[in-house]
Amino acid sequence: MSKTGNPIPTGVALIGAGMIARTHVEALSAMGDAVRLVAIVSRNPDRARPLAGFYAGDAPVFTSDLAAVAADPEIDIAIVATPPSVREAVIGPLARAGKHILLEKPVARTVQEAEEVIGICDRAGVSLGVLFQHRKRAPSIAAARLVQSGTLGALGLVEIAVPLWRDQSYYDALGRGTYARDGGGVMLTNAIHSIDLALSLAGPVTRVQAMTATTVLHRMEAEDFAVAGLHFANGAVGSLIAGTAMFPHRTEVIRLHFQRASLRIDKTALTVDWRDGRQDVDEGPAMSPTGGKHVWHQAVIEDFIDALRTGKPPMVTGREAQRSHRVIEAIEASSRTGRTVDLPRNI
DSSP states (O other): OOTTOOSSOOEEEEEOOSTTHHHHHHHHHHTGGGOEEEEEEOSSHHHHGGGGGGOSSSOOEEESOHHHHHHOTTOOEEEEOSOGGGHHHHHHHHHHTTOEEEEESOSSSSHHHHHHHHHHHHHHTOOEEEEOGGGGSHHHHHHHHHHHHTOSOOEEEEEEEEEOBOOHHHHHSTTTTOTTTTSSSHIIIIIHHHHHHHHHHHOOEEEEEEEEEOOTTOOOSSOSEEEEEEEETTSOEEEEEEESBOSSOOOOEEEEEESSEEEEEOSSOEEEEETTSOEEEEOOSOOOTTOOTHHHHHHHHHHHHHHHHHTOOOSSBHHHHHHHHHHHHHHHHHHHHSSOEEOOTTO
16 A cells, blocks of 8 residues: 555655666666556656657656655555666655655665665555566576475585676666766666575575676776685585686576485576486476566566565565675675685574
């Protein structure tokens, strides 16, 4: 239930018109009458207007006036897709006006800043969800179902690989890869998706030993490479390797090694290799010819709306999103000090 009293909050504002904005517009368009994109907020509304071409409904209002959007009673949800550096300034007036917040990852640049954003939403009594759309991929859903079935035995080893390539132009745009704008590099901007998915399947990390670096392949402030050893609360161990300097670009892969089988999860398939020699491959439903990555965003948005309608938590709350962010900060701390970093077990 939204603060406007609507049983189903259908009015949506998109805050931010950067690289990911088209994906959100296409996702909202694919939802048909379930939602209405009321407004798109951009520092340069005229430059953002081409986004209307990707929306099948009535064209949204393009504006730079955040206060007007916050005051609009037709808007129930604000999808915030701004750089992390302005999250508190943007979310504050929206939350205080009763708008529920669905937020592109990360919640903010630092764990401390993210706690402030979470507190703003808690005090305003609005829901805060975070877009970790990798959880909505068919292989991820199938893996979660299998892990929860209890048929795999104990988890022993976790491998998280994020072998990405980004050209220098990616970091030349808008200060990307700086601490002031993004809060970090490959981990907070890219690998956080795979870290979140791995934690959702394997449980929390309690200890980290790590190294990060900026390679000669990029001119940037933050890291474009990270490697870490991980200890999990359930006794499993694991590894993370992530980079945007790994040419050619490859897909992210998570491998989970259990007593009875090993799982390989990427964006297209779940492969299960059983210890008795069987192999199961679950590719899930084929992507529609007109579909793209917006289908995963669409699924998260639909989950968020359903959560508001039923009163249940969204798929990933602000506090749950902090788990992956805390692991990233522990990796950064371990790299700076050369020491093992322990994470609290009760967070």
